[in-house]
Amino acid sequence: MAKLYFRYSAMNAGKSTALLQVAHNYEEQGQQVCLYTAAIDHRYGQGKVTSRLGPQRDAAVFDAVFDFFKEAPQVSCVLVDEAQFLSADQVKQLHQLAHVRGVPVICYGLRSDFLGEPFTGSTYLLALSDTIEELKNICSCGKKATMNIRVDEQGKRTRSGEQIDIGGNERYHHVCGRCFYSN
Structure with a gap:
């Protein structure tokens, strides 16, 4: 059975790197994946999933009105970077995609903003995801960065x-x- 996954962390913990690795693993087995990233995040170019380590891949973009359930192609897995920018409805669409169409959906993003306030996408991912995983990072003081x-x-x-x-x-x-x- 397919699930909706949320893999979150503080910034710079390797979320995009992990997403790119998952895409590689699926493709190495001859399976197709679809990568998405937020249209508003254009630090490395529009529609790019980029690791700070260097690897980069083209991705489809989602904006506030994109409908994942209607628009996502038939693939083996859907991967979403910058998932904190999803709307509540989009998280519900991804949940439906996993449970109705049987497509695993793995979302990577931040849990909260610079003031400790939750992002809408993250709030709904925490509520609806079947599996929630924290990627670890280290603060300059040596403790776990959250x-x-x-x-x-x-x-x-x-x-x-x-x-x-x-x-x-x-x-x-x-x-x-x-x-x-x-x-």
């Missing part, structure tokens, strides 16, 4: 702003809970 903080151009933490501000290591740091509250 949170993200946003920094300005001088590297100082910012505590206000829009929930979504696309950026990488120059804009966000992954930290443990203790460092999240003490910085």
Whole structure:
């Protein structure tokens, strides 16, 4: 039976790398996969799933109105990067895709934003996913990183702003809970 999976972590824990590895594993067995990423995340180019380690693949993009249940092709597995940007309805569509069409759906994303507030997509993935897995990362203090903080151009933490501000290591740091509250 197919499932909806949510694999989450703080930033820079290897979510995109893990997604690319899963795609490779399916394809090595002669099976087709479909990769999706958020249209608003264009750090490495539109429609690219990119690991900070270097590997990159083209992907279809989803925006706020994309319907996964209607649009996803018949494949062996659907892989979604930047899943925190999914809407509640899109998570429900992915859940339906897994349970009605029997297609495994594996979503990778953040659980919360730079203020510790949940993303809509992540909230619904935590509620509807059949399997939830945490990918681990380490804070600069040596503890497990579970949170993200946003920094300005001088590297100082910012505590206000829009929930979504696309950026990488120059804009966000992954930290443990203790460092999240003490910085």
